[in-house]
Amino acid sequence: METRDNVEYLKREAEYQDTKVEKKARKNMDNFYIDAASVYRFKFRTELIGDLNGKKVLDLGCGKGYMTISFLESGAFVSAIDISPKSIELVKKNAFEIGKNDNLVAMVMDAHNLEFEDESFDIVIADGILHHLTDIPKALNEIKRVLKSDGYAIITEPLGMNWFLRFYCFVTPKLRSKDEHPFKMKELKLFKEIFPESRFYFFELTTLLAKPFIVLKMKKFANLFQKFLLKCDNVLIMKEKKKITFLQKMSWMFIVKAKK
Known part of the structure; x- marks a missing residue:
């Protein structure tokens, strides 16, 4: 049974996500995100996902469907869900335009309550979705439920333990929804509890x-600078450790590969 608070949350989040689609909102924030470092992360995630040909994939919180279309073009059978009706309309339209609509099921759905049978998917992809949710343990257990016995989830989320990022979020509240909450250690521990084989x-x-150079529209310099800084990050945080280090906690983004 849905509580009044949950109904209000779903309505609020749907309206926010619809606004992003309808008005092409957060343009400045997108500029803040898309740079050499994020491109590197996207490529890493693609390699982590692996071959999608013939696989059943759930795109959890598909948004405008950039990844959905990429998955379809890679030969996957994709179920794309989002809380935003306008996002789902756009995904269906884009899939039709590339002739892949027969391989797509796109639905408005709450990530807390997935309307799929147990063990429906080979892979679940969630890109920056969980930190919007009110009950992360429930969502993770739902992901686990719909994964096949040998399936895995690839989940990307922001961290909220770096003071610079916390300050940025504090001074730019209009660039995100009321319900967003970047991950801290307690959320990271949830992955290990629900998916013991998480990496x-x-x-x-x-x-x-x-990042400040991107805000100042010096993107060319920023990208060159980041290519150097990526080498530093590779030494400091990108290599796997037995335990999560202090510097890793201070990073902005993480990807987890969670095997069922």
Whole structure:
């Protein structure tokens, strides 16, 4: 049974995500995100996902469907869900335009309550979705439920333990929804509790030093600077450790490969 608070949250989040699609909102924030460091992270995630040909994939919180279309073009059968009706409309339209609509099921759905049978998917992809949710343990258990016995999830989320990022979020509240909450250690521990075979990969520590140049529209210099800083990050945070280090906690983003 849905509580009044949960209904209000779903309505609020749907309206926020619809606004992003309808008005092409957060343009400045997108510029803040898309740079050499994020491109590196996207490529790393693609390699981590692996071959999608013939696989059943759940794109959890598909947004405008950039990844959905990429998955379809890679030969996957994709179920794309989002809380935003306008996002789902756009995903269906884009899939039709590339002739892949027969391989797509796109639905408005709450990530806390997945309307799929147990063991439906080979892979679940969630890119920056969980930190929008009100009950992360429930969502993770739902992901585990719909994964096949040998399936895995690739999940990307922001961390909220770096003072610079916390300050940035504090001074730019209009660039995100009321319900967003970047991950801290207690959320990271949840992965190990629900998916014991979780493997963590951390990104963007020193590369954050280049972000002000992006804001100042010096993107060419920022990208060159970041390519150097990526080498620093590779030494400081990107290599897997037995335990999550202090510097890894201070990074901006992480990817987890969670095997069922």
